Amino acid sequence: MCGISGFISSRSVPENSLRNMNNIIRHRGPDGEGFVLFTESVEMPLVLSGADTPNFTAENRPSWFPDNSEQAFPNDAYVGFGHRRLSILDLSPLGHQPMSYAEGRYWITYNGEVYNYLELRAELENLGHKFVSRTDTEVILAAYAEWGKDCLEKFNGMWAFAIFDRRENKVFLARDRFGVKPLYYWVAPDNNFYFGSEIKQFTVIPGWNAIVNVQRAYDFLVWGITDHTEETLFQRVFHIRPGHSAEINISDGVSHSNGRIYTTKWYDIPENKFSGSMDKAATDFYNLLKQSVELRLRSDVAVGSCLSGGLDSSSIVCLMKDILREAGANNAQKTFSALSKVDKFNEQKWIEAVVCHAQTDSHYTCPEMSDLFDVSNTITWHQDEPFGSTSIFAQWNVFKLAAEDEARVMLDGQGADEQLFGYHGAMGVRFGTLFRTMRWGQLFREFVLVHNIHGYPYKTLVGQFAASVLPQSIQSVLRRAMGKTTPVPAWLNWNVLPAKVVSPFRGAEKSVYDYCHAQMTSTNLQMLLHWEDRDSMAHSIESRVPFLDYRVVEFSMALPDDYKIKDGVTKRILRLAMDGVIPDEIRDRMDKIGFATPEEVWVRETAPDVFRQKMKEAIDNSQGILNSNCVDLLEDIIAGRKPFSFVIWRMINFGEWMKLFSVRVGV
Incomplete structure (x- = not known):
């Protein structure tokens, strides 16, 4: 839902900067726009409209709604918020933002969804709070008024928002636990502080100068990773890290070090331990995941889902089916999938097994090499930063298909692999853990079963094992011998890109828990969520990810290793939990593709020239x-x-x- 923009300034702001920041992300919220600016010269904030601001009648005009005029922006504002609305909850104009609360003390610009807003609203009403709209936005404001920044602990959802407390003269910026929704910031040469949902918003501000971030460019090109630190590929452009917040005292000005502000970590995955049986764990996991899906079906518009034919998206689709039928819904749920003309990459038989089981209204797209470079520039513009493979092109086509069918909300299976040890390329971490804990018999058994089940050559498995237990210097030699990218590739000019030669994955291979924690917080999930957010929002679609309900994640992370991976079988707990929920052929499948393209075939056979x-x-x-x-x-x-x-x-x-x-x- 939505896109946000804003600034904090101790001097004049270039004319129309905020409006231009809003305009460039219209795709994130074509249903409405609004602005609020605070100046020293006028006591009341200046609340302004835009071309997409909806019309209000006298009867339904809330206190935070602007006059219907596209008035010129003042250049003496010290705080300004902008908002683009994608209407999901309370489709009436009452959901307009920026929104105020407590007689104008608090103002918010917000992107995301707090799914448990109904429960929080009831709790806040018991504490004396009153509400005008049926939105989760107003619940966030009331929660902040009641509990301050501790309100974040109460929220179950995805969010990036800024709240201005006029009495305390502070701006509070916050991002959800796992970084589903983005929040970037940039300190301009004139020391004005800008924030927004996408990096491209800064390109319309006078003084913008795009300089490559050397270290992050190295990480992307050599190691294939982005979004693993608070830095971006643009020098001096940062994002608030997942589970972090920042509080800026306007009176003191924006304090920063080379453009980086101080942030506070408000959330980390707790180190709990589950001690029950596998069957008990499967039952608990099923209940938590079903509750998560149920919460994420809260919407005033229809909800569809991505379906790749894999274990994760199939679980979401089939749980949706059960929940909707229990609620008496008669309309078939809609699924959207990508196919391939190359058999090795075509998931159609798996997708159709789920479609038949769940009786969905299925929709298909088949990304073609002939279209790839016609749209790659457009995708890159929306992504803001380069992306790692043409699988993003496949995902783009799925959301494009959904938009053509007028879907506004989609559920997807992101996050399961990271918390449940689902990536086959990480088998070496499992081997290394068994080696370090001297479980020699199980180590030998894993080698044999991974080879037998997945067909990986023993040479590959030995290489993965070595990568988990050997020093970095020896790993480099092994990578070169296996034909993989080395830390110092000859295709980079080191005098132009003088990066530090260090692996961003260092320290993430020590144990299954450490690996999953790193995957969730830095080395993989953040990158995938970045791609998903941009691909979906480019088509004005809100993507929701039930596996990233914090209760599901905390439960999964507390499980013993063997409940996730054993005898060559990955995501064991999910497979057991979905017994009777998804088709057996999906539950038992061991290969893994996802929304992939036949990129290898395109490079070698279809279009090498x-x-x-x-x-x-x-x-x-x-x-x-x-x-x-x-x-x-x-x-x-x-x-x-x-x-x-x-x-x-x-x-x-x-x-x-x-x-x-x-x-x-x-x-």
Whole structure:
């Protein structure tokens, strides 16, 4: 839901900066827009409308609604909020933002959903609070008025918001536990502080200058990771980390160090331990996940779902079916899926098994190589930063399909793999844990069963095991021998990109728990949520992720390793919990694809010349970061002399990104 923008200033703000920030993210909220500005010269805030602001009648005009005029913005405002609305709860104009509470003491601009808002509203009403709308936005304001920043602990949902307390003269910025919704900020050269839902909002502000962040560019190109720190690929552009907040005292000005403000960590996954049986764990997990799905069906518009045919999305779809039928819903739920013309990457038989079981109204798209580079610039513009593979193109097409069917809310299965140890490439972490705990018999058994079940060569498994237990220096040699990207690749010009040669995954391979914790908080999930947020919001769709209900995550993280991975079987607890809920063929399948594209086939067979041309353009656009060795690597992959690697796409998309956003190398 929605997009937000705002500023804090100790001096004049360039004219129309806030309006321009709002306009560039209209896709996030085409149903309404609004602004509020606070000036020293006028006691009352200036509440302004925009071209998409809905009309109000005299009978339903709330105190926070603007006059119907597109008045010029004052340049002496010291705080300003902007908002773009995607109407999901309370579709009436009463849901307009920025919204105020307590006779105008508190003002908010908010993106997200607090799913337990009905329960919190009842609790707050018992404490004497009154409400005008039926929105969760007003509940957040009342909760902040009642409990201050501790209100965050009460919320179950996804959010990024800013609240201005006029009496205390403070702005409070906060982001949800796992970073489902984005919140970026940038300190301009004139020391004005800006925040927003997307990085591109800063590009419309005078003084913007796009400089590549050397270390984060290295992490993306070499290791294929973004969003794992508070930095972005744009130098001096940061985001509030998941589970963090910031409080800015306006009287003191915005304190920062090289553009980085001080933030407080308000949430971390507690280190609990579950001691019950596997059957008890499965029952508890089922109940928690079902409750999570039920909460995320709260909406005043229809809710659909993504369906890849894998275990995670199938679980969501089938739980939705059970919940909706228990509630007496008669309309078939809608599912949206991506297919492939290449059999190896086509999930159709699995998808249709779920569609048949849940009796859904299914919709399909088939992403084509011929369309990829026609839309890659558009996707990159929406993503703000380069992305790791063309699977994002497949996801883009799924949300495009949903938008064409006028879906406004979608449920998706993100987050299950990270908390339940679902990635096959992490088997080495399991091996290493068994080795360090001297469970030699189980270690040997895992090797054999992973080989038998998943078909991985023993050489690959030994390499994964070694990566988990050997020092970083030896791992580099092994990576080179296995044809993987090395920490110091020859295709980078190190005099242009003088990054520190360090793995962003260092320390995440010690144990199954450490691996899952890192996946949830830094090394993978944040990147996936970034892509999902931009792909969905580009099509004015709100994506909800039931596996990231904090109760589900905390329960999963407390489980013993063997409840997640044992005898080569991943996500054991989810498989047992879904017994009788999803088709057996889905519950028992051991391969894993997701919304993938046949990228390897496209590079090697379908359009190698297209990729050759795009690689040359990427080298030119990279301003010296990439060199001609990129072409040699591509040729080796096309010819089969080296294994396929997504690094090819990363190089190409990195070059596209630098050109699209006019990113420069330098200081």
